[in-house]
Amino acid sequence: MSSEAKRRIGLIQMRMSDDPNANLEKAIRRLREAAERGAEVICLPELFQTRYFCQTEDAARFDLAEAVPGPTTEHLEAVAAELDVVVIASLFEQRARGLFHNTAAVIDCGAGYIGKYRKMHIPDDPLYYEKFYFTPGDLGFRAWNTSWGNFGVLICWDQWYPEAARLTALQGADILFYPTAIGWHPGEKAELGEVQREAWITTQRAHAIANGCYVVSVNRLGFEPTDPADSEAESAGRGIEFWGSSFVAAPDGSIVVQAPTDKEGVLVVEVELGAIDTARTGWPFLRDRRVDAYEGLTERFLDQE
Amino acid sequence: MSSEAKRRIGLIQMRMSDDPNANLEKAIRRLREAAERGAEVICLPELFQTRYFCQTEDAARFDLAEAVPGPTTEHLEAVAAELDVVVIASLFEQRARGLFHNTAAVIDCGAGYIGKYRKMHIPDDPLYYEKFYFTPGDLGFRAWNTSWGNFGVLICWDQWYPEAARLTALQGADILFYPTAIGWHPGEKAELGEVQREAWITTQRAHAIANGCYVVSVNRLGFEPTDPADSEAESAGRGIEFWGSSFVAAPDGSIVVQAPTDKEGVLVVEVELGAIDTARTGWPFLRDRRVDAYEGLTERFLDQE
Numbered sequence: 141m142s143s144e145a146k147r148r149i150g151l152i153q154m155r156m157s158d159d160p161n162a163n164l165e166k167a168i169r170r171l172r173e174a175a176e177r178g179a180e181v182i183c184l185p186e187l188f189q190t191r192y193f194c195q196t197e198d199a200a201r202f203d204l205a206e207a208v209p210g211p212t213t214e215h216l217e218a219v220a221a222e223l224d225v226v227v228i229a230s231l232f233e234q235r236a237r238g239l240f241h242n243t244a245a246v247i248d249c250g251a252g253y254i255g256k257y258r259k260m261h262i263p264d265d266p267l268y269y270e271k272f273y274f275t276p277g278d279l280g281f282r283a284w285n286t287s288w289g290n291f292g293v294l295i296c297w298d299q300w301y302p303e304a305a306r307l308t309a310l311q312g313a314d315i316l317f318y319p320t321a322i323g324w325h326p327g328e329k330a331e332l333g334e335v336q337r338e339a340w341i342t343t344q345r346a347h348a349i350a351n352g353c354y355v356v357s358v359n360r361l362g363f364e365p366t367d368p369a370d371s372e373a374e375s376a377g378r379g380i381e382f383w384g385s386s387f388v389a390a391p392d393g394s395i396v397v398q399a400p401t402d403k404e405g406v407l408v409v410e411v412e413l414g415a416i417d418t419a420r421t422g423w424p425f426l427r428d429r430r431v432d433a434y435e436g437l438t439e440r441f442l443d444q445e
Numbered sequence: 446m447s448s449e450a451k452r453r454i455g456l457i458q459m460r461m462s463d464d465p466n467a468n469l470e471k472a473i474r475r476l477r478e479a480a481e482r483g484a485e486v487i488c489l490p491e492l493f494q495t496r497y498f499c500q501t502e503d504a505a506r507f508d509l510a511e512a513v514p515g516p517t518t519e520h521l522e523a524v525a526a527e528l529d530v531v532v533i534a535s536l537f538e539q540r541a542r543g544l545f546h547n548t549a550a551v552i553d554c555g556a557g558y559i560g561k562y563r564k565m566h567i568p569d570d571p572l573y574y575e576k577f578y579f580t581p582g583d584l585g586f587r588a589w590n591t592s593w594g595n596f597g598v599l600i601c602w603d604q605w606y607p608e609a610a611r612l613t614a615l616q617g618a619d620i621l622f623y624p625t626a627i628g629w630h631p632g633e634k635a636e637l638g639e640v641q642r643e644a645w646i647t648t649q650r651a652h653a654i655a656n657g658c659y660v661v662s663v664n665r666l667g668f669e670p671t672d673p674a675d676s677e678a679e680s681a682g683r684g685i686e687f688w689g690s691s692f693v694a695a696p697d698g699s700i701v702v703q704a705p706t707d708k709e710g711v712l713v714v715e716v717e718l719g720a721i722d723t724a725r726t727g728w729p730f731l732r733d734r735r736v737d738a739y740e741g742l743t744e745r746f747l748d749q750e
Contacts, residue, residue: 260735260738261733261734261735262733263733265727265728265729276735280738281738281741283749285749297733300654300655300728300730301655301730301733301734301735302607302608302611302651302655303607303611303734303735303739303742304735306607306608306742307738307739307741307742307747310741310744310746310747311747311749312746312747312749335697335698335699336697338698338699339654339697339698342647342650342651342654342698343651343654343655343698345647345651346607346647346648346650346651346652347651349605349644349647349648350605350606350607350648392640392641392644393640393643393644393647393648394640394643422570423570423605424570425605425606426745426746428566428567428568428602428606429566429606429608429745430565430566430581430606430608430609431742431743431744431745432743433565433585433586433612434608434612434742434743435743436586436612436615437608437611437612437736437739437742437743438736438737438739438740438742439615439736440731440734440736441615441617441731442612442615442616442617444588444590444616444617
């Protein structure tokens with residue numbers, strides 16, 4: 141029983157500019173700030189080095205990709221070692237010529253780069269044209285024993301799949317991290333915005349409850365134009381307004397801390413790993429899973445005719 | 446596309462007395478009330494004919510069980526036919542001498558009794574000693590094409606398992622019904638009560654979101670003593686306070702209607718089946734499930750050593 145263990149988690153909710161170097165420098169400044177405030181494990185938003193380029197399908201954007209491990213993970217290895225933290229860094233991975241993934245690297249203060257998760261569920265809907273850019277992950281769902289505990293990493297669209305949370309938690313992850321890039325279509329926000337944001341929070345709180353673990357979701361923030369050259373994009377609503385709202389959910393589903401929809405910021409919060417034991421023994425869901433009856437989950441649909 | 450179809454759902458949130466005949470009569474009065482108000486599919490709470498006898502392990506209570514189909518389903522078949530409704534009735538099933546299940550019967554206005562679901566996930570925690578009474582179900586997860594549409598039925602503890610909701614929705618269920626008996630330990634209510642009730646609502650809203658379907662949860666209500674002969678049980682908090690809060694969640698996770706924690710009642714609400722299409726095409730989660738990577742879901746735990 142690890143009932144006495146505490147972990148201090150850092151969430152970096154940030155806006156991105158057009159300049160990848162500036163974004164990386166800003167991310168590192170925020171990592172320093174989080175570490176100074178005691179964070180041990182720090183998560184950056186999805187694809188934090190760039191604007192969310194998936195708003196259009198443009199082969200020129202593949203130039204933004206890099207090897208993982210590669211230059212950015214090397215850079216972050218030095219930062220993680222200096223700050224004595226684990227960093228979860230979402231990167232645009234080039235695996236081979238013409239083969240790309242949406243990947244999160246796990247960088248440990250002690251061991252350096254210890255592995256990567258390649259986003260398994262790839263979205264594709266208006267302004268989120270990720271299927272053009274990213275091959276679905278082929279490393280499966282993963283958790284890592286780091287210097288600061290056992291964590292799993294999933295990415296954005298994975299949030300909507302209870303299967304992904306379950307398969308990661310079943311590997312012993314005490315905390316599920318979700319680097320994220322989700323926002324409103326400005327034209328829909330008035331009518332649907334709050335229901336959409338609430339659904340996004342609800343589905344992740346439910347992963348915490350079903351698995352009796354912590355969930356940490358870290359989103360980007362602010363308006364990004366579909367066309368970077370469109371100077372009237374924001375007033376005309378041609379783009380995505382990323383809704384921030386980064387949060388930590390406890391194993392009982394309660395929200396431990398949440399960032400606003402409209403401000404950048406570094407959240408640092410202490411979580412008690414003993415709450416995982418309390419949740420899982422109070423309402424012992426893992427005990428009663430009907431693993432003898434779940435084989436249909438590997439089917440697309442259970443057609444009745 | 447069934448975008449024009451509407452269904453009127455009835456939820457009967459009720460208290461139970463010590464008298465099974467009185468409970469059945471009351472349930473039938475409420476079925477009539479729901480039908481008069483236009484309900485087409487009506488769900489009763491879990492084990493609506495009796496007090497929640499699982500608060501103790503007492504072999505004498507097996508006398509409460511009956512065959513399914515059997516006398517109660519026959520009785521309800523006549524009611525369903527007369528009222529032109531589908532009834533979801535949770536029953537204590539005796540399958541053989543010494544073999545019992547927690548079972549829900551589906552009774553169709555046209556076809557009569559059309560099948561049963563045997564609760565797959567059986568809880569066992571203080572005052573909910575169900576593993577003493579009920580053998581885990583062996584019919585798997587099920588959905589039925591009824592006179593009023595395609596529905597799935599799950600029962601109470603199943604609520605905490607995303608696998609159960611998924612496997613039922615994948616059979617084409619537009620609505621998942623959960624007859625329920627969940628409440629507070631009076632001694633815990635002040636400290637934990639609201640977090641527990643909120644977790645229960647959240648996990649089911651998440652099933653609606655993940656599967657893009659409706660979820661209908663129907664709970665019993667009020668204090669029931671652990672020992673029926675204990676006249677001071679309620680003032681001393683020796684029992685369970687069932688928290689009502691029956692609700693309907695829409696495919697976007699929003700709450701369509703919800704009953705209070707402290708009043709019996711019949712809720713009748715119209716739902717638009719077109720909202721299922723809207724949800725599933727707007728955020729097309731079913732499209733992107735990684736069925737090639739879910740085989741670990743049939744494992745108890747994915748041990749790392």
